[in-house]
Amino acid sequence: MCPSCTSDKRTLDVTSPDYHGLKQLEAGEIDGTRLASWYLVDNPYIDYSCYITVENGKLKVENYIPDEESSVMWGDHGYFVGVNLFEEGWVCYYPYAWYLPAYAQEPQLVVGENCAGFIKLDRQNGYVFTYDSSFMSCVAHLYSLEYSESEKQWMWNCEATFDDGINTYLFDSEEQCIYIFTNEGIECFSIKDKTLSTVKMSRILKQHIYANSAVKLNGKLYCGSPMGIYEYDIDTDEEFWYPMDYEKYVG
Structure with a gap:
């Protein structure tokens, strides 16, 4: 599973048992106004989230708040x-x-x-x-x-x-390291050397997206969050944001 770039818009293929019809998310920018008011009681989608895991080689998006x-x-x-x-x-x-x-x-x-x-x-x-x-x-x-x-x-x-x-973390058993997602970026702790290094100072994560889950798939790191999915390409050092349109899938 890889993000598709066949059109002008970058997209991410996903599956979801909770959001009927959700098969793809489109890259975009974080809505700062929406983010600032996300946890206000009048937000109709405050109880929804994008919690991610991997199933059959694809990202699975669930409505789950740890x-x-x-x-x-x-x-x-x-x-x-x-x-x-x-x-x-x-x-x-x-x-x-x-x-x-x-x-x-x-x-x-x-x-x-x-x-x-x-x-x-x-x-x-x-x-x-x-x-x-x-x-x-x-x-x-x-x-x-x-x-x-x-x-x-x-x-x-x-x-x-x-x-x-720390918002969330991911243990990479193959690389024997732990990826840590903070409010500023991504850190990596080497289990072998017991050393901590900075992977990415992120313009997206520093906006406090409140990441709740993380996976590694096809050389990329992904984070689920209430407002969408974050992607970081380890090889190219690029990062992307895929906003979730709850109105489309929840009503």
Whole structure:
């Protein structure tokens, strides 16, 4: 699946189980006025979104708004629980059977920040994204979670800080990296080297499109959002915006 450029307009082929008749989106510009008023109560499409996944080699667009209040990552000897309640957010490690008196092992606080999701690599390695719940703060962090055979315990460490916040992220298993979509652009964290690099400072993402999902398909990165789909071509360094016309597909 590739964007089509056979006409004057660039288009993106998609499928959708929720938006009847949606098969293609046309590239355009972000409507700043519409974006500024998107979350006002009088917006008739405030409860709609473009959440994207890949199905049969095409982008699938669904009306889904992620809202996970908690998440779990299990591994050797224990598991991690993350809570995302804004003013009451945290990530903790729990040894298996910690609640039984015979084991007498207490849970351990990893960080007192909201959990934005886990990435599990295997039973002894993973990552967790967190973000500060302070008023007007958008600082986020990436923590590594590793089980040490020598220490016989789980270890965690803050690997990266994102002053511009995190909207969504994507684990690329082939490249062994994590793409992070912030309010300024795209960052890439190398799992092998544990280094963070800037992929793209984006004129589109910095307009705060509130990306909610991300996929990689045919050498391109895509983000779903309430107002449409963002595309970044890794090879050409080009980016495009495909606005969603809800009036056409919802009424």
